[in-house]
Amino acid sequence: MEIVGNGTIYEVKPGKVYRLRHCIGKDPVTGKYLKSPCKTVYCTKRQARDELAKYKQELIEQDELSRHPEKAPVPTVREYAERHLRLRATNKKLSENTLAHDRSDFAHVVKLFGDFPLDELTADIINARCSAYRLAEGKSLNVLNRITKSLKTLYRRAVMDGLIEYRLNPCLGIDIDKPEPSDRRSLTENEFKRLAAVVDSKTMEARVVAVKIGMATGMRKGEVLGLTWKSVDLDSCKISITQQYTQDRSLKGPKSRAGKRILSIDEGSARYLARWKKIQMVDLEMHGVRQSADTPVVSTSLGGYCDPRDFSKWFRDFCVENGFGTYKIIEEYRDGQGKYGGWRRTRKKGYEGLCFHELRHTQATLLIGSRCDIKTVQHRLGHADVQTTLNIYSHVIDANDEAAAETIAALQA
The missing domain is CATH 1.10.443 (hpI Integrase; Chain A)
Known part of the structure; x- marks a missing residue:
């Protein structure tokens, strides 16, 4: 790793929150500059400059460890997943239902890749094993995407912990088809x-x-x-x-x-x-x-x-x-x-x-179909952004637009 320059400080909340990042050299394949993971610090701008210098030293030390694996043995996917789940369990903001979903998703990850050390798993192995898993056990694309999403979370944390280099992250080459979005059905x-x-x-x-x-x-x-x-x-x-x-x-x-x-x-x-x-x-x-x-x-x-x-x-x-x-x-x-x-x-x-x-989709569809304004529909559904309402129910809005065109045509006849 060759750290270029003195790094960058991004201001999130003036005088309170900043994000730090360093350029860690060029990708030998693409020639593009690689960036370190963002590190968030809660301090003043002056203190953020000191933290930026410390972060640079941390990256250098992490690179040194990655070059000499005998100094710090790389854990297997199973060991690192168990550690990740233990840390998640200490987060008081996460519900038991969320943690149960995490355990279920990581159970698939461990079943497929548990014995691989983090630095030995490759994108080809991930793609091949996921495809075989789907054929052998009839898993849906939704399940495969949850598996790869959990794996990406694991490797993102591994990069931040300095266990592997960003450019060696196997998740960058994952090629799994995304599931088709399910149709939002509503009653007539x-x-x-x-x-x-x-x-x-x-x-x-x-x-x-x-x-x-x-x-x-x-x-x-x-x-x-x-x-x-x-x-x-x-x-x-x-x-x-x-x-x-x-x-x-x-x-x-x-x-x-x-x-x-x-x-x-x-x-x-x-x-x-x-x-x-x-x-x-x-x-x-x-x-x-x-x-x-x-x-x-x-x-x-x-x-x-x-x-x-x-x-x-x-x-x-x-x-x-x-x-x-x-x-x-x-x-x-x-x-x-x-x-x-x-x-x-x-x-x-x-x-x-x-x-x-x-029943919720039905109400929105019937309201929009009866020319109710979109802001009222947004309020009744409790959407934070009106764009969410527009995106979900665009097919009904298109039908209203066609009806509006017919109305104008009738008035001109």
Whole structure:
């Protein structure tokens, strides 16, 4: 490594936060200058200059270690992945659900590349093993991309730790096809009306109420399950969204700052919720629980929050029962518990049909299709940026544009 010049200081927050970087020579293949990883420091501009000089010395020492591997043995992918996961587990900002996803993704990485030292794995090996893994075990492109994404995270950290040089990072040559983006399905106007009729015909219970709220507001599943009565103003027909109940069964703030919002609901939905509030109060009192402002609107029989996974399973069965979805496989089996082979169970696989999040897409599609302005749709969905709304629902906007052209043509005729 040949460090060129004295480095660069990037100002992030004047007088408080700076990023440091050095030029570490040219790539022998492309001839382009290579840059060191950015190092963030929290200090004044004068102190940042001193830190830049220290960072240069660190890079020189790391280069020396990479030239003499006997001084510091390079760990295997398995060892370094385990260390990475231990460090992630100490981050209090990460939920248990996120950590579980990390462990699942890195389990694939370790299975494929665990015995390779970090500096011996090459792009050709990664591409070949990922392709063979897909053929042998039928893994999807989504799984392969999660594997390579985890591997890139690992090697990015290894470069920053000085275990390998940036130019030797095998992830730079990964060639895995990206999965096709999934279509965002939404109900047609007639399907939406049919679903509304089904919901209104059902006996009032918490999970049916959740579907009603999702149809009326376009709220995310976590926002519906985290909604409490103190956030529902039935007199003014307003719902305040301040929290969500997540997959790892914990309360958190909305997905983004724009997720904290106040939504209007129609009078019919307000009357529906008022009736449900009375029914819920009676049901809870039968179990010795008193309804309060902090009681979830969509609650269990004991007044707690509904498990998101259990709700998703119920919603799939609800859709199949009412013609909005199907299972590819439904089979009966015995669980092996007790006498005579165990209890009879039913296993359902391969669900295809409506999912709860598509109620959200349906609301946006129907609103834009009825000429509702895009800022109102953005607010109801809780998107932080209006461009997100425009990108997701551009097909509906294009249809509106064609209709507008026809309107102008009719006026000129």
